[in-house]
Structure formats: C-alpha cells, structure tokens
Amino acid sequence: MSKFVLSVLVENKFGVLARVAGLFSARGFNITSLAVGETEDPDTSRMTIVVAADEKILEQVKKQLNKLIDVISVQDLTEGEHIGRELILIKVKAPDTKVREKIVKVVDTTGAEIVDVGKKSLTVEESGDDHVIKALVELVRPYGILEIVRTGKIALRSDSE
Amino acid sequence: MTKITGAEILIKMLLEEKVKHIFGYPGGVIIPLADKLYSVEEIKFHLTRHEQGAIHAADGYARATGEVGVCIATSGPGATNLVTGIATAHLDSIPLVAITGQVNSSLIGNDAFQEVDMVGITRPITKHNYLVKDVKDLAQVVKEAFHIARTGRPGPVLIDLPVDVQVNTTEFKEPSLRKLKGYNPTCTGHSGQIKKIAKAIEKSKRPIIYAGGVIILSGADKELTRLARKTDIPVTTTLMGLGAFPEDDPLSLGMLGMHGTAYANHAIQSSDLIIAIGARFDDRVTGRIDEFAPNAKVAHIDVDPSSISKNVQVDIPVIGDAKAILKELNTMITKKEREEWHKMISEWKKELPLKYKDDDKLRPQYIIETIHDMTKDKEVIIATEVGQNQMWAAQHYTYTKPRTLVSSGGLGTMGYGFPAAIGAKIGKPEAIVFDIAGDGSIQMNIQEMAVAVLEKIPVIIVILNNGYLGMVRQWQELFYDKRYAWTVVGGEKGTVCPDFVKLAESFGAKGIRIEKKEDVKKSIKEALKAKGPVILDFVIEREENVFPMVPAGKSISEMLHGLA
Ligand SMILES: Cc1ncc(C[n+]2csc(CCOP(=O)(O)OP(=O)(O)O)c2C)c(N)n1
Numbered sequence: 001m002s003k004f005v006l007s008v009l010v011e012n013k014f015g016v017l018a019r020v021a022g023l024f025s026a027r028g029f030n031i032t033s034l035a036v037g038e039t040e041d042p043d044t045s046r047m048t049i050v051v052a053a054d055e056k057i058l059e060q061v062k063k064q065l066n067k068l069i070d071v072i073s074v075q076d077l078t079e080g081e082h083i084g085r086e087l088i089l090i091k092v093k094a095p096d097t098k099v100r101e102k103i104v105k106v107v108d109t110t111g112a113e114i115v116d117v118g119k120k121s122l123t124v125e126e127s128g129d130d131h132v133i134k135a136l137v138e139l140v141r142p143y144g145i146l147e148i149v150r151t152g153k154i155a156l157r158s159d160s161e
Numbered sequence: 162m163t164k165i166t167g168a169e170i171l172i173k174m175l176l177e178e179k180v181k182h183i184f185g186y187p188g189g190v191i192i193p194l195a196d197k198l199y200s201v202e203e204i205k206f207h208l209t210r211h212e213q214g215a216i217h218a219a220d221g222y223a224r225a226t227g228e229v230g231v232c233i234a235t236s237g238p239g240a241t242n243l244v245t246g247i248a249t250a251h252l253d254s255i256p257l258v259a260i261t262g263q264v265n266s267s268l269i270g271n272d273a274f275q276e277v278d279m280v281g282i283t284r285p286i287t288k289h290n291y292l293v294k295d296v297k298d299l300a301q302v303v304k305e306a307f308h309i310a311r312t313g314r315p316g317p318v319l320i321d322l323p324v325d326v327q328v329n330t331t332e333f334k335e336p337s338l339r340k341l342k343g344y345n346p347t348c349t350g351h352s353g354q355i356k357k358i359a360k361a362i363e364k365s366k367r368p369i370i371y372a373g374g375v376i377i378l379s380g381a382d383k384e385l386t387r388l389a390r391k392t393d394i395p396v397t398t399t400l401m402g403l404g405a406f407p408e409d410d411p412l413s414l415g416m417l418g419m420h421g422t423a424y425a426n427h428a429i430q431s432s433d434l435i436i437a438i439g440a441r442f443d444d445r446v447t448g449r450i451d452e453f454a455p456n457a458k459v460a461h462i463d464v465d466p467s468s469i470s471k472n473v474q475v476d477i478p479v480i481g482d483a484k485a486i487l488k489e490l491n492t493m494i495t496k497k498e499r500e501e502w503h504k505m506i507s508e509w510k511k512e513l514p515l516k517y518k519d520d521d522k523l524r525p526q527y528i529i530e531t532i533h534d535m536t537k538d539k540e541v542i543i544a545t546e547v548g549q550n551q552m553w554a555a556q557h558y559t560y561t562k563p564r565t566l567v568s569s570g571g572l573g574t575m576g577y578g579f580p581a582a583i584g585a586k587i588g589k590p591e592a593i594v595f596d597i598a599g600d601g602s603i604q605m606n607i608q609e610m611a612v613a614v615l616e617k618i619p620v621i622i623v624i625l626n627n628g629y630l631g632m633v634r635q636w637q638e639l640f641y642d643k644r645y646a647w648t649v650v651g652g653e654k655g656t657v658c659p660d661f662v663k664l665a666e667s668f669g670a671k672g673i674r675i676e677k678k679e680d681v682k683k684s685i686k687e688a689l690k691a692k693g694p695v696i697l698d699f700v701i702e703r704e705e706n707v708f709p710m711v712p713a714g715k716s717i718s719e720m721l722h723g724l725a
C-alpha cells in the first residue's frame with residue numbers, strides 16, 4: 001500500500017463528509033488525514049484526503065467519489081507538483097529553566113514558534129510540508145513529547161512547472 | 162403569494178413528474194402526507210401488506226414501464242422494511258424514489274420513538290439520498306430526486322421527510338436542476354473510441370456481443386439488434402439483459418455464465434473480441450476471472466465509468482449512453498458475414514443444447530416451455546423469485562422483447578417476484594403477468610395476495626414446488642455430500658406445508674395443484690381465464706437440478722452438464 005493525496009471539491013452541505021468517508025471505510029482503507037474547509041465559493045468545500053491504499057482499488061474509489069452527487073470534482077495530487085502544507089502543535093516536556101532554554105534555542109534554528117509556555121511544558125507550532133513537520137518532530141523528540149496535534153495536509157496543484 | 166404545506170408541495174411535484182401509482186404503507190409520521198394524497202385523483206395509492214411488498218411493487222412497475230417507481234413508508238420499522246428493496250433496486254440500477262416519514266426534525270438524534278437514521282442506513286445502497294429539514298428545500302429535493310433516479314445509470318433515491326416538514330408551510334418556488342454541480346451523467350460517447358470499436362469489429366474473426374441490463378434501461382434494443390445483424394455478431398446476454406435481443410434470432414446465444422448455455426460460454430471463451438454493453442463482468446458471468454476469455458480484446462460501453470476495468474482489463478472503453486453510442490457505432494460499420502465462426506457455434510449448439518429429461522414426470526423446464534408456447538403471441542411479463550425457479554425461467558422461456566423479464570439479478574432477493582409482478586401488472590395492465598416462484602421464495606411476501614385479490618390484479622403465480630430451498634439443496638447435493646442442512650421447507654416427501662391451494666383460497670384467490678404432466682396445459686388455460694390472482698402449485702420432481710452449471714470459482718469452460 002502506498003500513500004495518496006486526493007483533493008476533492010464538494011458541495012458545502014451536511015452529510016457530505018460521511019458519504020466521502022464511507023467510500024474509504026467500506027473498503028477497509030484508513031484515512032491518514034482529512035482536512036476540510038470552505039473554498040472561495042461558500043457553497044463548496046475542499047477536502048484534502050491522504051490515504052494509504054492499494055492503487056487499483058483507489059482507482060475504483062476515485063471513480064466512486066466522482067459518482068457521488070455532492071462531489072463536484074476529484075483531483076489526484078499524488079503524482080505531479082503540488083503545494084502541501086500542514087500545521088502541527090507539539091507539547092514538549094520542559095521541567096526546568098535549563099531545559100526550557102535549550103528547547104527555545106533549538107526551536108529558534110527552525111521556522112517554528114513557541115506559542116505557549118507552561119510550568120512544565122512548551123508548545124511549539126510549525127507549518128510546512130511533510131519534511132519540515134517531520135524534521136521538527138525529530139528535533140524536539142529527545143526532550144520528550146507530551147502531545148501532538150496535526151491539522152492534516154491541505155494541498156493545491158502547483159502552477160509552476 | 163399563498164403558502165402551502167410540505168405535503169402539498171410534495172404532491173404538486175409528484176404530479177409534475179407524472180406519477181400515477183404509489184405503493185406504500187402508513188404510520189404515525191406520514192399521516193399528514195397520506196391525508197393530502199387521499200383526495201388526489203390522478204395518483205392511485207396501492208396499500209400493500211408489508212413495506213417490502215410496496216418497494217418491490219414499485220420496482221416491478223419501474224422495470225415493466227421504464228418510469229420511476231414510487232413508494233412511501235413511515236419512519237422506523239416502516240422505513241427499515243424498505244431496505245432490502247432499496248438494495249435490490251440499487252444493484253439492478255432501477256429508478257425508484259422512496260419516501261420515508263421521519264420523526265419531528267427537532268427530535269432527530271434523540272432516539273425518539275420510531276426514529277432511525279435512514280439516510281445513514283441507506284447511504285451505500287442508494288444512488289443518492291436526502292433528509293429534508295426545511296420545507297423550503299422540499300420542491301428542489303423532489304425535483305433532483307426524480308432527475309437523479311432516472312438519468313445516467315439509474316437507481317433508487319430516498320427522501321427522508323420529518324413530520325413537521327410535511328405540515329410546515331412556505332411559498333412554492335419553482336425548483337431548478339442547475340444547482341446540481343456535481344452531477345453530469347455523461348451522455349454521448351467519445352467518437353474516436355467508437356470508431357475504434359468499429360475497426361475492431363472489422364478486424365475480428367470471432368467477435369461476440371455481451372449485453373447487460375443497460376440495453377433495456379436505455380431503450381437500446383433496436384440499435385443492438387441492428388448492430389448484431391449487420392455485422393453478423395452473435396449475442397449473449399446476462400440475466401438482466403434477457404429480452405434485449407430476440408432469443409429466437411439465430412444470432413442469439415441466450416444467457417451466459419454460471420447457468421448460461423454451454424454454447425454462449427464456449428463462444429465467449431473462444432472469442433477474439435468481446436463487445437460488452439452495459440454489463441459489468443460480474444463473477445456469476447465470468448467464472449474464474451483469470452481464465453475468462455483469454456484471447457479476447459475487450460470493448461466496453463457503459464454509462465458508469467466505475468464499471469470500466471473493474472473486473473477485467475478493458476481495451477476500448479466508451480463512456481456514455483448505450484443507445485446514443487450504438488446509434489453512432491451503427492453509422493460506422495459495414496456489412497459482414499462470418500461463416501466460419503457461426504459454424505463453430507452451431508456445432509456447440511448441436512452438441513450441447515439446453516436440455517432436460519423430457520419423460521412423463523412433471524419437470525419444471527417443461528412447465529416454463531409450455532407457458533411460453535401457450536402465450537408467445539401475447540404480451541407477457543415474466544417475474545421471478547430467486548433460486549432454481551429463476552434460472553429455469555431464464556433458460557427455458559424465450560425472451561424476445563425488452564422489459565418482459567422482471568427479476569432480481571444483482572441482489573438475488575427471494576420474495577421479490579410476487580410484489581414485483583403486481584407492480585408490473587399495474588404498470589402494464591394489458592400484459593399477462595406470471596410470477597415464476599419457488600415454494601420457499603413465495604412464502605416471503607405472500608401477504609401481498611390480499612392486495613392482488615382486493616384490487617383484482619390477475620397475476621398468475623407458478624410455484625415450482627420441490628419442497629426444498631432447491632438452489633441451495635443443489636449445491637449441497639453437488640458439493641456437500643447431499644447433506645441437506647436447512648433446506649427442507651416442505652416437510653417430508655408427501656406432506657404439504659403450506660397447502661398453497663388452501664392458502665390461495667383463504668385470500669379469496671384461485672388455487673390449483675398440478676401433479677401430472679398432462680394437467681399442465683389445462684391448468685394454465687384456466688389461470689389465463691381468471692379475473693383475479695391464481696396460484697398454480699406444480700408439484701415437481703423434488704431433486705431436479707439446474708444445468709448446465711459452472712461451479713463457483715471455476716472457469717466458465719468447466720461446465721457440469723448433469724444427467725440429461
Ligand atoms: C432473502 C434471501 N434469503 C436467502 C437467499 C439464499 N437463497 C438463494 S436461492 C434459495 C432457495 C430458494 O428456494 P425456493 O424459493 O424454493 O426456490 P427453488 O430453488 O427451490 O426453485 C435461497 C435460500 C436469498 N437469495 N434471498
């Protein structure tokens with residue numbers, strides 16, 4: 001199974017998410033991430049779905065997605081250039097000032113930002129493509145990760161060759 | 162402007178869609194609609210005795226007429242009783258609009274009395290479904306529902322209608338289909354692709370047409386016949402495609418697949434080009450897929466892109482309406498004769514015809530053939546139940562016109578045939594309608610006899626009574642050492658349970674038991690004269706089997722031919 005990125009333009013209505021998700025779950029595919037939001041047109045939403053699937057079966061899922069009345073279009077962004085972004089919040093252990101300073105220093109070398117300072121933890125925010133996110137996670141892992149939350153990838157096709 | 166209620170809007174839309182018959186069953190939350198519909202003369206409401214009967218009747222009506230079938234049920238158990246019928250229609254692409262009552266919209270999600278999430282339950286078995294939460298949306302929803310049900314690859318659409326939406330009022334606003342951005346059923350096929358099929362036909366030595374139900378759904382039977390005759394290509398059909406091509410034409414190979422004719426299966430296995438039209442290469446047809454038609458190039462015409470290359474790799478796909486595509490293809494073809502190919506086929510036809518032991522015993526195949534012989538110059542619709550009865554009806558009746566076989570193909574729903582026959586008869590009152598039934602299946606919706614009697618709907622039920630769930634018993638005989646687990650429904654040999662003659666009579670219908678071959682014609686003659694429904698209870702050879710048969714998982718070249 002390999003990872004695929006689908007961008008699905010849908011009607012902005014109740015029930016649409018369940019229809020779309022149902023096509024994946026009925027085939028036993030696990031959705032790695034799914035991000036939904038309104039587009040430039042408030043009547044439509046865009047879903048970016050990252051899914052691990054068997055290629056042949058995914059072909060069938062794409063056709064089935066297209067068949068859904070509430071789905072306006074389906075783009076497969078797996079191949080070809082696309083801009084993919086995700087936002088992550090990582091809560092890292094920071095039991096004392098010494099560790100805290102170390103983390104702040106390390107985070108400073110990246111584009112990430114410390115967005116919350118607790119008594120025993122720091123929360124770091126980063127957004128970027130898969131590499132940026134992964135690099136940050138690895139960078140702070142040695143300090144002890146308490147919690148991670150991610151938005152899931154959003155993606156658009158790139159217009160530059 | 163004046164305001165009208167949701168129920169009135171729904172009825173206005175049903176009239177606009179020219180709905181003439183509705184099948185259904187009432188309950189608390191659908192009373193407002195029932196009450197308004199009660200005084201609408203243009204729409205006849207048929208009260209069935211079970212919601213499953215209602216939806217199968219609507220389905221039979223749709224299959225016989227080509228119009229959208231409509232059924233109505235109440236919320237909760239009424240609605241869930243529709244589920245089998247919705248799935249039945251979904252798998253055979255039958256246009257239906259099913260309307261279910263729902264609890265007050267303010268109670269949805271509270272586990273209220275008789276509340277079930279119908280939109281959730283039916284999501285995978287409808288073409289589309291709606292929960293209407295605001296009366297202002299209702300006209301638009303109904304308009305879309307009918308449009309979606311009947312266009313593209315047709316299918317069932319469910320509208321879940323809370324009781325308050327039926328009584329709330331609003332100004333009626335003319336709905337529009339422009340709002341359906343995500344739905345463009347492709348209509349015309351790609352000319353370049355169609356040209357490729359024409360070329361492939363020109364080059365092919367052993368082509369075969371494999372036609373499915375879509376020919377009937379899109380009304381493309383004339384175009385198909387023209388294509389086959391001009392290019393001299395033999396035609397085999399699926400169960401759903403029976404009637405798409407006249408079976409009395411020398412080019413006809415009958416049905417293919419698990420219980421298809423030996424010559425259809427041999428022909429497709431030996432072909433070098435398969436022109437599949439609205440058929441989906443389902444496992445009942447292809448048998449073992451990696452040994453299916455090994456030397457054939459495949460051209461596939463279908464409205465539904467998701468059918469293409471699903472089961473077999475397609476070389477020339479054409480997406481669009483079968484009728485339009487065949488019309489265009491017919492302008493590109495040249496006259497052909499294929500003597501050698503037909504010589505091969507007629508050898509198979511001679512060697513391996515459809516046959517059965519035609520002795521003095523009462524055998525089901527003889528009954529079906531006799532029905533055909535006695536009615537062939539009349540308009541006839543054959544509905545079937547599921548099991549051996551369905552396969553004998555498919556094999557031994559000669560279908561020459563579309564919409565003459567009404568049968569649950571994809572889901573194989575026992576209990577479908579009788580209510581579907583009632584719906585078909587209501588849609589086509591001038592036709593003689595038979596339900597070819599098994600003794601097991603007929604017990605699943607026999608309650609609809611009350612409707613047939615009270616509404617004087619003269620449907621003839623032909624029970625091929627073997628005392629068994631025969632099709633399952635056949636598998637047990639062949640593959641499970643004759644261990645007839647769970648398949649004896651009639652009791653021991655010689656017992657009669659139920660007594661179908663008395664059962665018929667208890668409803669006020671006619672019932673005749675036939676035990677001898679020589680009484681078959683007489684009984685059919687009598688049934689044809691009746692003004693109401695009739696049960697003909699044929700006590701057939703108990704362990705008669707359906708042959709030929711391709712065992713599940715085997716290549717379709719490996720047919721069992723039985724004893725005959
Ligand atoms: C609702 C439903 N339940 C179970 C089955 C499985 N099934 C397929 S054929 C069959 C036997 C049908 O028996 P009968 O109606 O007597 O027909 P026969 O095969 O004897 O002609 C059964 C149980 C089914 N198709 N549908």
Ligand SMILES: [Mg+2]
Pocket residue numbers: 599600601625626627628629630631
């Ligand atoms: Mg039986």
